[in-house]
Amino acid sequence: MFSPLVEQLISALRVLPSVGPKSAQRMALHLLERDRDGALALSQVLAQAAQQVGRCEKCRTFTEETLCKLCDNSKRNQRQICVVESPADVLALEQAGIFSGVYFVLHGRLSPLDGLGPKEIGMDKLAQRLQNDTVEEIIVATNPTLEGEATAHYLAELCKSQSVKISRIAHGVPIGGELEYIDGGTLAHALSSRREL
């Protein structure tokens, strides 16, 4: 019912995650009606980012430089590497403000069914780094899902073969969480991972 170009815009907007036909239509009409400058700016940045953003040579996070800000920062402890699934996890950990080491971003997790083997998530690069650089500790912060656990297990084997210390972040009851609202799986994990006081 819309003109061809407007229809094209609506269907192009559907590349965005969790944007269905109705939202895409609302977005297209909003941009055309109220914010053409914003649309043009977005168009420009989109093209630039899609073409120029690559991965940090050391940690594989997204950056348009060779090295990301953290890997290029001599104040960060380059001997302590926290392995995460996505760049968003780096942000979350940095916002906690407690970790002073560097990261390694898998961009996924071991998932053979989806065609994600060790190489696809950069394990060869990490293995190389363990061999060539002085790495003291690998901290595994993959998500506590089945695939995240499998990835953690793989990382443990890798570190053992290189005699590098490996640890996993703790899973349990969140600070501020109330016991009665926590799911059984988390409680079971919290109990079995209890520490002496």
Next chain:
Amino acid sequence: MFSPLVEQLISALRVLPSVGPKSAQRMALHLLERDRDGALALSQVLAQAAQQVGRCEKCRTFTEETLCKLCDNSKRNQRQICVVESPADVLALEQAGIFSGVYFVLHGRLSPLDGLGPKEIGMDKLAQRLQNDTVEEIIVATNPTLEGEATAHYLAELCKSQSVKISRIAHGVPIGGELEYIDGGTLAHALSSRREL
């Protein structure tokens, strides 16, 4: 925490309606991680649409041509004009598949507080059309809000001065709606607008 270009992309995505910082971040990472081609395509269509999509000379809906498909269609009854607030309303009415006339899109409603007077919503253009073309009926389909009603009232005055028949679409209990779940305002309207059987 992200590289400058990624941060730019995240903030540019916030021109989209109801996209906050978290969604924008998720969208940016999704595009970079999984769909760069889609991002490039979106970038192109966005620029094209923002620059080329204008308004139909007759009905003010969005189109990149001089006239939209409906105004350019000789099979549509050009003497019956349905006045709506937005191009999305045209789509909704067309999907109902019962109306064979043409539309006039206000791109808003009378709302002096927002700086939307008669001229901003194209009333001068509609008045001109009532004078120059043979228009038999104006059907007002603005939304049943305070401002929509004010707009309907203004249209009624305009049509009276030009002796053109004017009608308003019915408001009442939706087909398939159950009485007990309908709000009081709608029920009051449905009662006062009752028709003899």
